[in-house]
Amino acid sequence: MAVVFLRTFSHVELPTGLGVSEGRPCRRKQRWRLCSLYADSKYACAGFDPEGNGNNLAIRSSLVASTAAEAAAAVSSEQRVYDVVLKQAALVKEQMRVGSAVSVEVKPDLAVPETVYLLREAYDRCREVCAEYAKTFYLGTLLMTPERRRAIWAIYVWCRRTDELVDGPNASHITPSALDRWESRLEDLFAGRPYDMFDAALSDTVSKFPVDIQPFKDMIEGMRLDLKKSRYKNFDELYLYCYYVAGTVGLMSVPVMGIAPESEATTESVYNAALALGIANQLTNILRDVGEDARRGRIYLPQDELAQAGLSDEDVFKGKVTDKWRNFMKKQIKRARMFFQEAEKGVTELSQASRWPVFASLLLYSQILDEIEKNDYDNFTKRAYVSKVKKLAALPIAYGKSLVRPLSQQRQSSPLKS
Numbered sequence: 001m002a003v004v005f006l007r008t009f010s011h012v013e014l015p016t017g018l019g020v021s022e023g024r025p026c027r028r029k030q031r032w033r034l035c036s037l038y039a040d041s042k043y044a045c046a047g048f049d050p051e052g053n054g055n056n057l058a059i060r061s062s063l064v065a066s067t068a069a070e071a072a073a074a075v076s077s078e079q080r081v082y083d084v085v086l087k088q089a090a091l092v093k094e095q096m097r098v099g100s101a102v103s104v105e106v107k108p109d110l111a112v113p114e115t116v117y118l119l120r121e122a123y124d125r126c127r128e129v130c131a132e133y134a135k136t137f138y139l140g141t142l143l144m145t146p147e148r149r150r151a152i153w154a155i156y157v158w159c160r161r162t163d164e165l166v167d168g169p170n171a172s173h174i175t176p177s178a179l180d181r182w183e184s185r186l187e188d189l190f191a192g193r194p195y196d197m198f199d200a201a202l203s204d205t206v207s208k209f210p211v212d213i214q215p216f217k218d219m220i221e222g223m224r225l226d227l228k229k230s231r232y233k234n235f236d237e238l239y240l241y242c243y244y245v246a247g248t249v250g251l252m253s254v255p256v257m258g259i260a261p262e263s264e265a266t267t268e269s270v271y272n273a274a275l276a277l278g279i280a281n282q283l284t285n286i287l288r289d290v291g292e293d294a295r296r297g298r299i300y301l302p303q304d305e306l307a308q309a310g311l312s313d314e315d316v317f318k319g320k321v322t323d324k325w326r327n328f329m330k331k332q333i334k335r336a337r338m339f340f341q342e343a344e345k346g347v348t349e350l351s352q353a354s355r356w357p358v359f360a361s362l363l364l365y366s367q368i369l370d371e372i373e374k375n376d377y378d379n380f381t382k383r384a385y386v387s388k389v390k391k392l393a394a395l396p397i398a399y400g401k402s403l404v405r406p407l408s409q410q411r412q413s414s415p416l417k418s
């Protein structure tokens, strides 16, 4: 059903600044694979057993914790996030089962002409914002089907506005209760009661695609963290933050982008890849912006890993590139690249037209890591960026990659398959 425009529809405020194919049951291995991304951190895979039943970490935690609350706290961020991934994948599968999900066809606009006109206006405003704020990504979306691309624009605008609440010019006035109000507004738009044009576009999107509210709520939770936290004890804490502010984008996008009908991958594995792309992007963001964040008193680097490298907050604030810093950065870059690799495995499983923009964004973002290296790890005074020429060069490469058949299908038909 198309959304009904009841509220102050003309009031527009922009804080400045899946189709899904049938999946197979969850493969236990997936959890193990993701876990390997922690391989070089000291709590690498603790509690994960590739032969375990999927709950082994929680079970082991409860053996050492004396109360239920302690047991819950002992569950790693990865486990908590993985549970969200499973829930999202299950929701989509359920919608497929009852036949209400959009595999190829999208629910049509069942609305009076005036509403159709207003909706078109609303999506057009989202398109404008996207084209203005994210030019390369916007270009990529033009290859997608019209329904999918406008849905992605609407999601993009909501994410950008949410980030602007804590990062935009009015950020100093933002309180936890302002975020609570933003969240109830989100609930309203999911219930078909949008507040403004941009909300109306998203409200329409979530009525047509099997998009769940949870990742949106979790992104707001990430913004709450930003209001109260400026240090991350270890990678586990940082991972949760990255999930909130960026992994969620992957989970929001997959139901719109759609999984290729010919894909043999499980829904969970595709969601995991999408999550990994968000995490990889955010880790890259963090590594690029170390100096900028430090000037705002923020250090988004695992404190324990800094200490292990013989570095302190003071060193980060001083911003001197030393061998200790270079070695520390090499490890951080390596980890971000592992998340990109994990993500790449899932891109070919997306519907054909969605692969190009995703590959393009993956290539462009991962090249920021190369630029940090080229700057001899000076991310205090230099901002690593990918030149226009390199950006343009990445587009045909991404296009070539997007033509490859889903990896899962290649495995199926490979004569070497065991």
Ligand SMILES: CC(C)=CCC/C(C)=C/CC/C(C)=C/CC/C(C)=C/[C@@H]1[C@@H](COP(=O)(O)OP(=O)(O)O)[C@]1(C)CC/C=C(\C)CC/C=C(\C)CCC=C(C)C
Binding pocket: 137, 140, 152, 155, 156, 159, 160, 163, 167, 245, 246, 247, 249, 250, 251, 253, 254, 270, 271, 273, 274, 275, 277, 278, 281, 282, 285, 286, 343, 344, 346, 347, 350, 357, 358, 361
């Ligand atoms: C199977 C598979 C791999 C599927 C692909 C899934 C997919 C499309 C994943 C998208 C991942 C992505 C683009 C994540 C965004 C990560 C990100 C940069 C988050 C930023 C958060 C806050 O960072 P910070 O404040 O430190 O940084 P700034 O200095 O402010 O930049 C964000 C800014 C949160 C807000 C996120 C957005 C505005 C981006 C939203 C993007 C989309 C909805 C479109 C995604 C689609 C494509 C094609 C990439």
Ligand SMILES: [Mn+2]
Binding pocket: 163, 164, 167
């Ligand atoms: Mn931001």
